[in-house]
Amino acid sequence: MGIFSKLQDKIKSAIPRSVIRDLSEILKPDQIVLDQAGLQAFETDALTAIQVLPFVVVMPESTEDVAAIAKISHKYDVPMVPRGAGTSLAGGAIPLSNAIVVCLSRMNRILEIDLMNRSAKVQAGVTNLAISAAVDRDGFFYAPDPSSQLSCTIAGNVAMNSGGAHCLKYGVTTHNILGVKLVTAEGQILEFGGSFLDPAGYDFLSLIVGSEGGLGIVTEATVLLRAKPEGARPLLLGFETHEQAGDCVAAIIGKGYLPVAIEFMDKPAIKACEEHAHAGYPLDVEALLIIEFEGSNDEIDASFQQILRIASEFNPVHKRIASTEEEAAAIWLGRKSAFGAIGRISEYLCMDGVIPLSKLSHVLSKITEICDTYKFKVSNIFHAGDGNLHPLILYDANRTGEFQRVEKCGAEILELCVLAGGCITGEHGVGLEKRDLMTLQFDETDLVNQMRVKLLFDPNWVLNPDKVFPLELAETFRRDESSSSDGVSA
């Protein structure tokens, strides 16, 4: 059964009108969206194949607003779906028809920039790129850089533990968050961490980052700022086979070089990007690596020489060094517009599996085999340094049943990733999309231990419910837990 049909089953009884009445008492009229046209803007996120019209959308302007909304949700036992900019590729922000969508986009103020502490405190709806932009002139930046960084919010990044091309060197969101302010399911305001390193006691931040809005609604985040490098430039290498490209990446890392990013594109991806962005990518190669180094001009050039020396063992047929900022920008423009470029050709489902690098060529040929069986075309783009694959499976959204078929094809690819020793999602999150695939990676006890954490924070299971955990397993778990706690109290 596909995600969509399951969603239909989940439509529960209508929300009492008194919820709207209570919301109107604490929020201004322009903070509540109820009309059909307004609600339609929130019916999906970047997983556009699934749309569900929400019951009501609220636009809090402060942590206190969020707390008051949570208290109403708690009073009526109505679910809440938190939403940043709605850029989730996994359906993390897709509403439920019986939920209050809590859209944080109006909470878009940078509250404090503290360069001495190398930290910034920002409201949840501040965009990822706005943080770097605010400190750029002072020589700092915020490191995680998901492709959607122009529009995605820090709250969404915290929820999904977002990564990006440059996390090979700087880590993902969980490595770059110092503290959060969080509203619990019952409307309590809690703070975790702060503008210091390594919080006291249990590491609640490690749970909250990546919890996909299931443990609370993050309203503020304190992020780690880093000193900007003097410069950064990429090098392009083209290979005749995927194996050569993969082996070259392994050799670079194995020999002690850690570029800030290593990106891999296969032939279909190269072609789409080149046609779209005219980045000067070679069209006669099977695989392309973009390898970026940071430092002074001399340092970058020295690194390039080392990499070219290592790469020569793998017979690169195309080598190009970006020697100016413009050339560097053109190379990155091609890569960063990859999803859009392929989107111009066809609808696609973007996968997000991770594999150990040593299994690369095996996994790539298997992906082609799987997609051939389904008669889908596939483009592969991935963060090669950390093994994060983004196969884009192209399909015809207008053909009945195609989405269900492409979902099945994607599931087979993710199963392949897990069997190779990897995981089902490296940076997009589970959301709705991969909820039922969690059992590929985890056994029931693993998931029960995770669900106990959710139960602690969200005893009534109202925070972004129906995401992350397989529905039936979650229902069985909640039934078992409630009967065992009844037993304890009896």
Place this chain on the structure above:
Amino acid sequence: MQDMLTPLVDRDLKDMILDAKDKGNSLEILGHGTKRMIGRYSEKNIPLTMRRFSEVTLYEPSELVISARAGTPLTEIERELKSYDQHLPFEYLDFSRLFNTEPGYGTVGSLFATNFSGSRRLLKGSARDHLIGVKAINGRGESFSSGGRVMKNVAGYDLAKLMANSWGTLAVMTEVTIKLLPKPPSECTLFLYGLEEDIALEALRSAIATPYEVSGAVHLNKAHAFPCLEGVTYVQDKAVTAIRLENTPKSLAYRSEKIRELLSAFGELFYIDEPESKLFWQNMRQLAFLADRDDAIWRISTSPQRAFQSARQIKKLVDSQVSYDWGGGLLWISTRGVADMGSSDIRRIIAQAGGHATLISPGTDATQPVSPFHPLDPAHMQLTKGLKSMFDPAGVLNPGRMYDGV
């Protein structure tokens, strides 16, 4: 002293946990016991050592990843990594000199359970940040795993990182998977002598704000400086401020010169080359500056901006020596002659500044019992107890090790 339990495989460990649970007993979870002196201790707990869980189960240098069973000695892990010029980048602390115990002990499980990262944490992150996968058995006797061998993994809640700094109170880790980094090809350190604390912190902050990737930024007061400088350089009777750079020799030459120019207003910067530089940071990692003293030792994480003011307030109230790591974000304070080791003053001041204070060693002057870990506010304590009850409802694993009732 009760007999030590020594499980060999998961099945043994699970049986021991379930047996303790059935009998209403509790267990003290140990590796080699190198950090047994830190935190709370209960005589009631039956000691259980993971030292026989010893094996490197996976090492893929080209993927920067190593997995090992939890009782694997750190010396063995380091031996493996050395052959590929890789390392655990967070420079974990070695307490052997502080506690006068035999050096070279410590297991990989206890390293992560306690999450004590050293000077390089400033640039490269903590032990917790590098813990990418865990297999564990919780207090219910359930085996579970989280994370894995790939460094990007956002499927489900990150229970692996939750194990870091949980001091074995939630689950017993049986295997850990760690993200590694290549060892920097060379290093150097720049020393400034005799700076006042606030000026020194300003110098460190200026250095960290450059693009030159400062991987160590400490200021040691006069008394603390001496043991760290022995064998490193001519010891002056002055405080020392140290800035470490790690890179290729050519980059070091360039970057150190840039920092020298930038910090020239702070005084003369002395260039310390590799063997001596390495020795200095090894002394830091071994807490040489705090060893062989009768003082109480505090480790305090706080905001670098507030560090100097907090330290000044503390020094006014308590007979103490203060040194700084992480560019001011970590304070090491030794106190003497106070019954509560300065606990009430230190914790009040740090709570106001933001952060927390851990008592590493009580010293010889202590007469009052003090909670080693910074007390939590009621909301966090409630969540902490809640989390404990989810993983270990019967309180079998290290009960009371961190806090009363946890």
